Structures are given as structure tokens and as C-alpha cells.
Amino acid sequence: MNMITNHLPTAELQALDAAHHMHPFTDSNALAAKGARVITGAKGVHLRDSDGQEIMDCMAGLWCVNIGYGRDSIAEVARRQLLELPYYNTFFQTTHVPAIALAEKVTSLAPDHMNHVFFAAGGSDANDTNIRLVRHYWALKGKPEKQVIISRKNAYHGSTVGAASLGGMQAMHGQGTLPIPGVVHINQPHWYLEGGDMTPEEFGLQRARELEKKIAELGEDNVAAFIAEPIQGAGGVIIPPSTYWPEIQRICDAHEILLIADEVICGFGRTGNMWGSDTFSIRPDIMTIAKGLSSGYAPIGGSILSDEVFDVMATDEFYHGYTYSGHPMSCAVALENLRILEEENLIGNVRDVTAPYLAEKWAGLGEHPLVGEARICGLVGALQLTPDKASRAAFAEGPGNVGVIARDLCFEDNFIMRHVGDQLIISPPLIFSKENIDTLAEKAWKVLDKTMASATEKGLM
Numbered sequence: 522m523n524m525i526t527n528h529l530p531t532a533e534l535q536a537l538d539a540a541h542h543m544h545p546f547t548d549s550n551a552l553a554a555k556g557a558r559v560i561t562g563a564k565g566v567h568l569r570d571s572d573g574q575e576i577m578d579c580m581a582g583l584w585c586v587n588i589g590y591g592r593d594s595i596a597e598v599a600r601r602q603l604l605e606l607p608y609y610n611t612f613f614q615t616t617h618v619p620a621i622a623l624a625e626k627v628t629s630l631a632p633d634h635m636n637h638v639f640f641a642a643g644g645s646d647a648n649d650t651n652i653r654l655v656r657h658y659w660a661l662k663g664k665p666e667k668q669v670i671i672s673r674k675n676a677y678h679g680s681t682v683g684a685a686s687l688g689g690m691q692a693m694h695g696q697g698t699l700p701i702p703g704v705v706h707i708n709q710p711h712w713y714l715e716g717g718d719m720t721p722e723e724f725g726l727q728r729a730r731e732l733e734k735k736i737a738e739l740g741e742d743n744v745a746a747f748i749a750e751p752i753q754g755a756g757g758v759i760i761p762p763s764t765y766w767p768e769i770q771r772i773c774d775a776h777e778i779l780l781i782a783d784e785v786i787c788g789f790g791r792t793g794n795m796w797g798s799d800t801f802s803i804r805p806d807i808m809t810i811a812k813g814l815s816s817g818y819a820p821i822g823g824s825i826l827s828d829e830v831f832d833v834m835a836t837d838e839f840y841h842g843y844t845y846s847g848h849p850m851s852c853a854v855a856l857e858n859l860r861i862l863e864e865e866n867l868i869g870n871v872r873d874v875t876a877p878y879l880a881e882k883w884a885g886l887g888e889h890p891l892v893g894e895a896r897i898c899g900l901v902g903a904l905q906l907t908p909d910k911a912s913r914a915a916f917a918e919g920p921g922n923v924g925v926i927a928r929d930l931c932f933e934d935n936f937i938m939r940h941v942g943d944q945l946i947i948s949p950p951l952i953f954s955k956e957n958i959d960t961l962a963e964k965a966w967k968v969l970d971k972t973m974a975s976a977t978e979k980g981l982m
């Protein structure tokens with residue numbers, strides 16, 4: 522057989538892919554019939570495919586390539602680290618310089634009361650760490666019955682057994698007998714879809730108070746933690762009403778419940794501040810990190826712990842760790858990524874320049890007859906599609922059909938937005954320029970026009 526390289530014809534690569542590669546979150550037979558788009562390279566905010574097309578990536582890969590593609594210095598750092606020390610573990614009383622340096626750096630960026638990090642290889646396994654960690658924390662505090670973790674419906678916390686249990690995705694729970702015992706879910710603060718006649722503020726309070734009700738129902742002495750994304754990402758970029766987080770914080774404080782902020786998407790600048798927790802004034806006990814930590818250049822994640830949590834955990838050995846906890850190359854890459862983030866003032870630029878500009882353009886897209894709500898925070902946003910703005914109506918024949926039409930039209934026009942149900946979402950690299958935003962807004966408006974025409978023709982609205 523020929524060597525498999527970029528030089529093979531697309532159809533051949535697609536056939537090989539279909540023959541041997543099972544994709545995540547994919548209907549394999551449907552993909553095999555259609556053929557996967559083969560991505561061969563990337564630079565800045567653009568991908569290149571095997572047909573030579575240039576594609577604008579308004580999702581930063583999977584919400585992660587914050588510094589953009591094609592950074593030479595990261596490749597250089599990775600190369601140097603692989604030559605110097607490609608691997609060693611941090612079990613058994615050893616450490617290495619990349620892990621020391623990254624732990625110091627990450628905790629210097631974290632809120633003042635958080636000074637330790639436990640490394641994982643991504644967000645899912647970091648959340649698995651959190652499950653075991655909070656339960657053991659309470660055992661060490663003499664309250665071993667505090668075991669239950671409360672999460673939210675339609676949350677996403679990862680795909681491992683533990684993380685998918687924390688998540689509130691029904692379709693995922695339907696496969697593999699999830700959730701595991703001791704994880705329960707309350708309703709999400711999605712005002713547009715579920716707020717009815719309430720104002721967003723009333724609804725935010727009501728949904729936050731479901732946490733207090735759930736704690737009362739389970740008994741405070743049985744609840745270990747509450748976990749939530751500051752903004753739900755994969756659930757559809759759900760930006761909670763302003764009343765939501767302050768009330769959640771009050772409830773966690775009042776009932777001695779650990780608060781885990783899953784910062785896997787929001788962390789490292791996505792919302793225009795270092796942390797989503799800064800944007801929403803959350804004071805977490807634990808933060809889950811991944812994605813923007815390395816901008817996707819190497820797999821790495823982790824859990825940042827408050828001093829209170831760490832001090833208790835430090836009184837015992839935690840029988841937990843991953844072969845790749847603090848992988849030297851991933852740590853070195855993450856450090857270089859954070860250096861770039863700071864040196865180029867990417868977060869300040871998002872906060873002061875591109876986020877306000879995007880917000881303006883996004884509000885413009887909100888004027889389109891197909892858009893019921895245009896949500897945006899920093900560089901993460903959603904367009905909620907509807908056949909009728911006034912009533913916030915859903916489309917005929919269930920959610921998702923119109924979203925798929927719109928997503929496919931974006932893809933055909935060589936720019937990537939993702940759909941969640943009938944929501945179109947974006948999370949572009951933090952280097953996204955005003956010019957990129959203009960292009961996105963122009964293309965998105967045309968896609969909305971075409972989507973409306975297609976949905977009308979198909980009788981979906």
C-alpha cells in the first residue's frame with residue numbers, strides 16, 4: 522500500500538478513514554456514506570483541507586485553539602522538551618521542571634485563594650479527579666456521608682464515565698447506564714427555551730433556588746459539591762441571567778457545599794477575563810481547566826484547588842493519578858501558550874477591542890427574522906433560531922433540523938459554526954480580528970437567509 526500522506530487524493534483518504542477510524546460523537550455509517558472533510562493544515566484562524574480550500578474556524582477547533590494555529594515557538598518548545606526529557610512521571614516523590622513551572626504559572630493566574638493544581642490529560646479526566654477528590658475531602662473532614670454531587674441538566678463535563686455522569690446530556694446517559702450513583706441534576710438556567718413568562722432575572726433566581734431545594738431534599742449532610750460551567754458551552758452557549766451565579770454562590774456558602782467551576786471552556790480568556798469565575802464573580806473551591814491551557818497544542822488539563830481544599834487533602838495520600846499527569850511536553854507547551862497569551866495581551870484585546878466589536882455585530886445578526894436571541898459574552902456566543910421571534914416558538918418537527926441546515930451551509934461556505942439543536946454557536950480563537958468578525962457577520966447573515974429559505978421550502982416553519 523502507498524504511504525498515507527497529505528498527497529493522496531481526498532476520496533482515498535476518506536475511504537481509508539471510513540475503513541479504520543471510528544470517530545467521536547459520530548454516526549459512523551452516515552459519515553462513511555458522505556466522507557469526512559480531511560483537514561491538512563492550519564494557520565492563524567484558518568484551516569486548510571485536502572482539496573486546498575481555506576476554512577475560517579469560528580470554533581477554535583473544539584473551543585480550544587485560543588492563540589490560533591501555526592505557532593512556531595510552541596513547536597520549538599515541544600521539540601526541545603522532547604529531546605531533553607520526553608517523559609517522566611510525578612508519582613513516587615519525583616517531579617520535573619516543566620510541571621513545577623506550569624503549576625507555579627497556572628496558580629499565579631488563578632484567584633488568590635487557589636494555589637495548587639493537580640494535572641490531568643484533559644477536561645474529562647480532570648472532572649473525574651474532582652469526583653473522587655471532593656468525596657475524599659469530606660471523608661477526611663469526618664463527614665464521609667457527604668457524597669452526592671449536584672450538577673445540571675444539559676451540562677457538559679466530559680465523556681468518561683464520571684464526567685459524563687456529571688454532565689446532564691440525556692443522550693449520553695442513555696448509553697452505558699449513566700449516571701453513576703451519587704450524581705443528581707437540577708434544571709439549567711436557559712431563559713430563552715425554559716423561562717416562559719418570567720423575566721430573565723426572576724428565572725435566574727428560580728433556577729438557582731432549585732439547588733437549595735435539592736440540597737434540602739437530599740439533606741445537607743449528604744451533599745459534597747455542586748459543579749457547573751460559568752457559561753454552559755456544549756449545551757448551547759447558555760449565558761445565565763445576572764441573578765443566577767450570586768444566588769448559587771450564596772447557597773453553596775450557606776450549606777457548606779463545595780463549588781466546582783468547570784472552566785474548561787471559559788478559562789484562559791474566553792469571556793474577556795482570565796476566568797469565567799471572574800466574569801460572574803464566582804468564588805470556586807475547585808476549577809477544572811483544559812483546552813485554553815495549551816490552546817490544544819498538547820493534551821493537558823487539571824484541577825486547581827483552593828487552599829482550604831488542598832490543606833485537607835494534604836493530610837492523607839490521595840490514591841489517584843494518571844500516567845500523563847503533568848506530562849513534560851504538555852506542560853512546556855502550556856507554559857509557552859500562556860506566555861503568548863500574556864505577551865500579546867490577548868485577553869485584554871478581547872475585553873477592550875474585539876468582544877465589544879463582536880457584541881455589536883452579533884446584535885446586528887439578532888435583527889435577522891430567523892434569530893430569536895443573539896447571546897454573546899467575550900468571544901463565545903449563540904444565535905437562537907426561531908420561526909417566530911415574538912413567541913420564541915420552536916420549529917416544526919422538533920429541534921435540530923434547522924440548526925443542521927444552517928451548520929451545513931456554513932461548512933459549504935468555508936466557515937465553521939457549530940449547531941446545538943437550533944442554536945448556532947461560535948467560540949473563535951482569541952486572536953480573531955475585527956476584520957475576521959466582519960467576515961463572520963457577513964457570511965452568517967447570508968447563511969441565515971439561505972437557512973430561512975430552505976426551512977420554508979421544507980415546511981419546517
Ligand code: PMP
Binds near residue numbers: 750786822
Ligand atoms: N468540561 C467542559 C465544560 C467542556 O466543554 C469539555 C469539552 N468540551 C470537557 C469538560 C471535557 O474536556 P475533554 O474533552 O478535554 O476531556
